[in-house]
Amino acid sequence: MSNAGANILHADLDAFYASVEQLLDPSLRGRPIAVGGGVVLAASYEARVFGVHGGMSGYQARKLCPSLLFVAGHFSEYQRLADRVIDVLVDFTPAVERISIDEAFCDVSGAARLFGSPAAIAASIRSRVRTEIGLPISVGIARTKHLAKIASQVAKPDGLVLVEPEYETEFLAPLPVGLIWGVGPVTRGRLADEGIRTIGELAEADPSALQRLLGHAVGSKLGALANNVDQRRVESGRRAKSVGAQSAFGRCAPDPQFIMQVVSHLADRVGGRLRAKHLAGRTITVRVRCTGLRSVTRSITLAAPLSATRTLAEVAADLVASAVGSNGPRIEVTLIGIAVSQLVNERALQLELSLGAHDERSRPGTSAGSGRWSVDHSVDAVRRRFGRDAVGYASVVFSGAGRVPDEFRALAEHDD
DNA sequence: TCTGGGGTCCTAGGACCC
DNA sequence: TCTGGGGTCCTAGGACCC
Numbered sequence A: 001m002s003n004a005g006a007n008i009l010h011a012d013l014d015a016f017y018a019s020v021e022q023l024l025d026p027s028l029r030g031r032p033i034a035v036g037g038g039v040v041l042a043a044s045y046e047a048r049v050f051g052v053h054g055g056m057s058g059y060q061a062r063k064l065c066p067s068l069l070f071v072a073g074h075f076s077e078y079q080r081l082a083d084r085v086i087d088v089l090v091d092f093t094p095a096v097e098r099i100s101i102d103e104a105f106c107d108v109s110g111a112a113r114l115f116g117s118p119a120a121i122a123a124s125i126r127s128r129v130r131t132e133i134g135l136p137i138s139v140g141i142a143r144t145k146h147l148a149k150i151a152s153q154v155a156k157p158d159g160l161v162l163v164e165p166e167y168e169t170e171f172l173a174p175l176p177v178g179l180i181w182g183v184g185p186v187t188r189g190r191l192a193d194e195g196i197r198t199i200g201e202l203a204e205a206d207p208s209a210l211q212r213l214l215g216h217a218v219g220s221k222l223g224a225l226a227n228n229v230d231q232r233r234v235e236s237g238r239r240a241k242s243v244g245a246q247s248a249f250g251r252c253a254p255d256p257q258f259i260m261q262v263v264s265h266l267a268d269r270v271g272g273r274l275r276a277k278h279l280a281g282r283t284i285t286v287r288v289r290c291t292g293l294r295s296v297t298r299s300i301t302l303a304a305p306l307s308a309t310r311t312l313a314e315v316a317a318d319l320v321a322s323a324v325g326s327n328g329p330r331i332e333v334t335l336i337g338i339a340v341s342q343l344v345n346e347r348a349l350q351l352e353l354s355l356g357a358h359d360e361r362s363r364p365g366t367s368a369g370s371g372r373w374s375v376d377h378s379v380d381a382v383r384r385r386f387g388r389d390a391v392g393y394a395s396v397v398f399s400g401a402g403r404v405p406d407e408f409r410a411l412a413e414h415d416d
Numbered sequence B, C: 001t002c003t004g005g006g007g008t009c010c011t012a013g014g015a016c017c018c
Helices: A016-024 A058-064 A075-092 A118-133 A145-155 A165-172 A185-193 A199-204 A207-214 A216-226 A256-276 A309-325 A346-355 A370-386
Strands: A008-013 A033-036 A040-043 A069-071 A096-100 A103-107 A137-142 A160-162 A242-252 A279-290 A295-306 A333-345
Touching: A008 A075, A008 A118, A008 A145, A016 A033, A016 A040, A016 A075, A033 A058, A040 A058, A075 A096, A075 A103, A075 A118, A103 A145, A118 A137, A118 A160, A137 A145, A145 A160, A145 A165, A165 A199, A185 A207, A199 A216, A207 A216, A242 A256, A242 A279, A256 A279, A256 A309, A256 A333, A256 A370, A279 A309, A295 A309, A295 A333, A309 A333, A309 A370, A333 A346
Parallel strands: A033 A069, A137 A160
Antiparallel strands: A008 A103, A008 A137, A033 A040, A096 A103, A242 A333, A279 A295, A279 A333
16 A cells, blocks of 8 residues: 555635635625525635524524625636636646535645655645635645545644644544534434544444444444544546436425426426536436425436436426325425436447437437437527527426526535 | 535335346 | 345435535
8 A cells, every 4th residue: 555654635725605705806805704695605714703604594694793794606706716726736646536616635645756745735735726816725634535634624724734644543532523524413413422522532432332323334434434444545537426406495385387397497407417418317316395394205217318308307297296195285395306316428328329229219318209309409509609598498497496596506615 | 493405325125036 | 835045226215515
């Protein structure tokens, strides 16, 4: 194993959306700001001092910090600037694994000769991101991905933390278990019930007791992490495993026509994104959330992958109907989501089909002839040229399913 | 506590095959 | 027919992450 040393970096932009807004508008610098309105999507560090954090309602945030300034988000700028940050990382090593819009792992074990020690590389990265792009970024360096991620959280804001292999145990021991990736409120609560609050206490816990408490996977993973056995490698070029969209609306009776409108809108979004990535999928899952109840899911796996908007909408509508039906007729629906998984590359699929003796009906993305495939691709092409609203299916154009603007979806920055 | 949306991974049971 | 074991796929739900 060549990773005996601390060669893994975790780079994480600080309060990313809020920092971008402060970069774009200098009058916002040094001030408590929140991106969003009804819900805080991101808060600047000046706002966090008051207890404001991502996920909080705007009302609550304003109560905590009366001088809080709400700003609208600039999604395309977030994507553009974050991509530039990734480009900086790639200048040092091709082994970059991006895990969200604003954070990535790097393995710099092969970069020492060219760029110096991991600590020197991390310092260069931070300085370049600050001077060339204008954003603060924190970096953790350690022997494993997990430790590097914890180190970057400890480094925040705008810091650098290196965990030398011989000090790992001492570094981890006093830290709260919640810093471990994969430990959320439920697991933290269960551990707290056993008197386990720090990673050091976790490391001393009986492994089989942990597995009984948390299940096999979580229990053994946690035991291994607390004792520092993390073999995961940095993987560049990971592929998406599912594509989905959901929409929440107040509460409403499950009126079939309204549901069909929402499902069509979601299918339009998901289908378009699948086709843009040249993907199609065999499994369609819908999620329906009702008042007072947990959400219910229904899924079906088809014989052939699909990406056609109308077919997707039809399959999803059937699944929603069965999910709603199973909860009795007097239920109000508050959210509908659909997702497509078991993805395959459409180009590979087309190749496969052209080699085999399939008839026209098996064309990728359809289950009912090539008409839908052609329509979808024409719509996609028009939208690429003239924008999303230039064209759409009659039942989809309304676009009124959500209060969240489309560019604003997919943004979510919870607490660091 | 549901304020929202897009994901990943794990569990557990059942069907089905050898 | 029952017994046992192993493997894969599918479905539903849940925890967690950003």
